[in-house]
Amino acid sequence: xxxxxxxxxxxxxxxxxxxxxxxxxxxxxxxxxxxxxxxxxxxxxxxxxxxxxxxxxxxxxxxxxxxxxxxxxxxxxxxxxxxxxxxxxxxxxxxxxxxxxxxxxxxxxxxxxxxxxxxxxxxxxxxxxxxxxxxxxxxxxxxxxxxxxxxxxxxxxxxxxxxxxxxxxxxxxxxxxxxxxxxxxxxxxxxxxxxxxxxxxxxxxxxxxxxxxxxxxxxxxxxxxxxxxxxxxxxxxxxxxxxxxxxxxxxxxxxxxxxxxxxxxxxxxxxxxxxxxxxxxxxxxxxxxxxxxxxxxxxxxxxxxxxxxxxxxxxxxxxxxxxxxxxxxxxxxxxxxxxxxxxxxxx
Amino acid sequence: xxxxxxxxxxxxxxxxxxxxxxxxxxxxxxxxxxxxxxxxxxxxxxxxxxxxxxxxxxxxxxxxxxxxxxxxxxxxxxxxxxxxxxxxxxxxxxxxxxxxxxxxxxxxxxxxxxxxxxxxxxxxxxxxxxxxxxxxxxxxxxxxxxxxxxxxxxxxxxxxxxxxxxxxxxxxxxxxxxxxxxxxxxxxxxxxxxxxxxxxxxxxxxxxxxxxxxxxxxxxxxxxxxxxxxxxxxxxxxxxxxxxxxxxxxxxxxxxxxxxxxxxxxxxxxxxxxxxxxxxxxxxxxxxxxxxxxxxxxxxxxxxxxxxxxxxxxxxxxxxxxxxxxxxxxxxxxxxxxxxxxxxxxxxxxxxxxxxxxxxxxxxxxx
Numbered sequence: 110x111x112x113x114x115x116x117x118x119x120x121x122x123x124x125x126x127x128x129x130x131x132x133x134x135x136x137x138x139x140x141x142x143x144x145x146x147x148x149x150x151x152x153x154x155x156x157x158x159x160x161x162x163x164x165x166x167x168x169x170x171x172x173x174x175x176x177x178x179x180x181x182x183x184x185x186x187x188x189x190x191x192x193x194x195x196x197x198x199x200x201x202x203x204x205x206x207x208x209x210x211x212x213x214x215x216x217x218x219x220x221x222x223x224x225x226x227x228x229x230x231x232x233x234x235x236x237x238x239x240x241x242x243x244x245x246x247x248x249x250x251x252x253x254x255x256x257x258x259x260x261x262x263x264x265x266x267x268x269x270x271x272x273x274x275x276x277x278x279x280x281x282x283x284x285x286x287x288x289x290x291x292x293x294x295x296x297x298x299x300x301x302x303x304x305x306x307x308x309x310x311x312x313x314x315x316x317x318x319x320x321x322x323x324x325x326x327x328x329x330x331x332x333x334x335x336x337x338x339x340x341x342x343x344x345x346x347x348x349x350x351x352x353x354x355x356x357x358x359x360x361x362x363x364x365x366x367x368x369x370x371x372x373x374x375x376x377x378x379x380x381x382x383x384x385x386x387x388x389x390x391x392x393x394x395x396x397x398x399x400x401x402x403x404x405x406x407x408x409x410x411x412x413x414x415x416x417x418x419x420x421x422x423x424x425x426x427x428x429x430x431x432x433x434x435x436x437x438x439x440x441x442x443x444x445x446x447x448x449x450x451x452x453x454x455x456x
Numbered sequence: 457x458x459x460x461x462x463x464x465x466x467x468x469x470x471x472x473x474x475x476x477x478x479x480x481x482x483x484x485x486x487x488x489x490x491x492x493x494x495x496x497x498x499x500x501x502x503x504x505x506x507x508x509x510x511x512x513x514x515x516x517x518x519x520x521x522x523x524x525x526x527x528x529x530x531x532x533x534x535x536x537x538x539x540x541x542x543x544x545x546x547x548x549x550x551x552x553x554x555x556x557x558x559x560x561x562x563x564x565x566x567x568x569x570x571x572x573x574x575x576x577x578x579x580x581x582x583x584x585x586x587x588x589x590x591x592x593x594x595x596x597x598x599x600x601x602x603x604x605x606x607x608x609x610x611x612x613x614x615x616x617x618x619x620x621x622x623x624x625x626x627x628x629x630x631x632x633x634x635x636x637x638x639x640x641x642x643x644x645x646x647x648x649x650x651x652x653x654x655x656x657x658x659x660x661x662x663x664x665x666x667x668x669x670x671x672x673x674x675x676x677x678x679x680x681x682x683x684x685x686x687x688x689x690x691x692x693x694x695x696x697x698x699x700x701x702x703x704x705x706x707x708x709x710x711x712x713x714x715x716x717x718x719x720x721x722x723x724x725x726x727x728x729x730x731x732x733x734x735x736x737x738x739x740x741x742x743x744x745x746x747x748x749x750x751x752x753x754x755x756x757x758x759x760x761x762x763x764x765x766x767x768x769x770x771x772x773x774x775x776x777x778x779x780x781x782x783x784x785x786x787x788x789x790x791x792x793x794x795x796x797x798x799x800x801x802x803x804x805x806x807x808x809x810x811x812x813x814x815x816x817x818x819x820x821x822x823x
Contacts, residue, residue, distance in 0.1 A: 200610070202747075247806065247810070251809070251810045251813050252813045252817075253809040253810060253812065253813045254760045254761075254809075256554070256610075256760065257754050257760060257805065257809045258806060258809060260747055260750060260751055260754075260802075260805060261751075261801075261802045261803070261805035261806035261809065262802060262806065263747070263802070264747075264751075264798045264799065264801045264802025264805070265798070265799055265802035265803060265806075267798050267802075268795050268796065268798040268799035268802065271795045271798070272795060276790070276791055384556075384614060384617070384618075387614060388614065388615075388618070391611050391614075397552075397608045397610055397611055398552075398608060427625075427626050427629070427630075429622050429625040429626050429630070430622055430626055431622070432618040432619070432621055432622035433618065433619050433622035433623060433626070435615075435618045436614075436615040436616060436617070436618035436619030436622070437615070437619065439611060439614060439615035439618070440601065440607075440612070440615045443607060443608075443611050443612075443615075444605065444607070447605065447606055447607065451606075
């Protein structure tokens, strides 16, 4: 934990031990359903949308919001899994490469075999889960730091993906995935299916993490894996599960990625997605140290990142500037969280 | 984590206190192989080189894999070693220290170098100093966020990665700078014959002498022969203990990021020379420069938890990867080779990491 200016590190009292609960928290075990960080994020997104609406009248139309929601979906979806991983104190930098493997296998099968929609999604999800299981097994049972293993598997996945591509792009992908796409086929009552599915899964994950014993175990592992083990949590199985869940979501997210693209899939698919996902998660207030975080925050973080990206484009600025703003938002969001944390411990 | 009693000997003590006579030569060798990364890497390098020599003599390679080829492939080692050392400094500083932004600093500092040397016509030495100082400034931003504000290093450098990457592209409207002076810089990648004994040895890329060896020597002196080096190891091993021993923990950690930035600035000059052009995406294209650098550092035995790691490990790890990559390039036709390089890098890293885990359990920590 951080040793800030105001901390007085006392060797007798570990810094991570929370102060005695104040009276107002009487009877409440869970943190409040919506954290301060999430409220701030909602406010920031609202302000950005209002500013954008004034700056470019075209922003507040369905034709602009719907694509925004569609392109938020894959990042937010994979972000749900990444949130669980980061809550356990791990990280997965291989999701970008995993998206590449899932989408190239699925796209090839769509072209060659003409799979139906449910079957294609199933294939993609299974491939994703396998890749996630490789990460999870190595991290949980090899007892190696997650960032090192996933750096390694990222390279291996990239190799797999490029081999399957075979130095060609995949051309002529059929319209099977239009259900998830930007077009009319991808919407019900004006709401894009991709976004709707993401919201539903996020809701399930939110409930699971917050209100089931299994979900709370992830927080326990992130807080102190050793203590969690002594308390009877099967730490290794839980960690494996976190990576498999992320793999499943990567599989589904890859279908969204294919749906958003053109009928051609090239080798750059998934590149840099891992950092975008991690950015969304940390902007959403999930602590990279583990033990704290929520799916709602990740959803808002992904929406903020996508708002900035599409806002910069719509304002006619250089689209590369959006990365600068993403960087600044990460600093502000995490910095505000650090200051709040410090204030909380000072009282 | 369950270290046995005999394993409590001090880290620097080469011989264990009890029971060396009871150990057979074989188990001592195995122990050295597993606990001393430098021994393991040396053995692996020999294995790789021998395997490719055999494949070469069997005619399986598309071009001869000989000492000339190995020597000329060393040009690829220059940025790798330097960035690996930058990561070494940062990871050593502990508390999850890591720098994802080195590639982005290389891009941005490279553009600054391009402006200074290529457009404003500054003298070369002055442009290099400016570039290194600018890299240091970028590193200082990381260091300030991590050491003084208390950001987790992964997040701070992720944020600055985005910021620097974006600035590097925007600063010259996505255009590279390749004016004549920059193009002439390509000459730093040429190979030279060593004086006196050079006749018998293959020619060596000039960048080895102008950038690689000075950086290696300076970082080694810094870590092994200065107070700062001792402080960095102390901070990385246990920053609370270091703080209570009166060490300037924050200042030490801050400087590690600054030095990493300076090294990245120098790498920017090398990269501009190699491309003969200051490219705005030099350090971030593809999987970027940060990931290979971190891989090299970890492969070189740097513990991601901080406080453990040596310059020699990073150098040997780079040699292993560079000569492995060079061989792979000859073993496959077309861009298959570059794909198998990814596989090799990934598998070697996972192998090394798992080995660390086994070593930790069996001998109570690798040294």
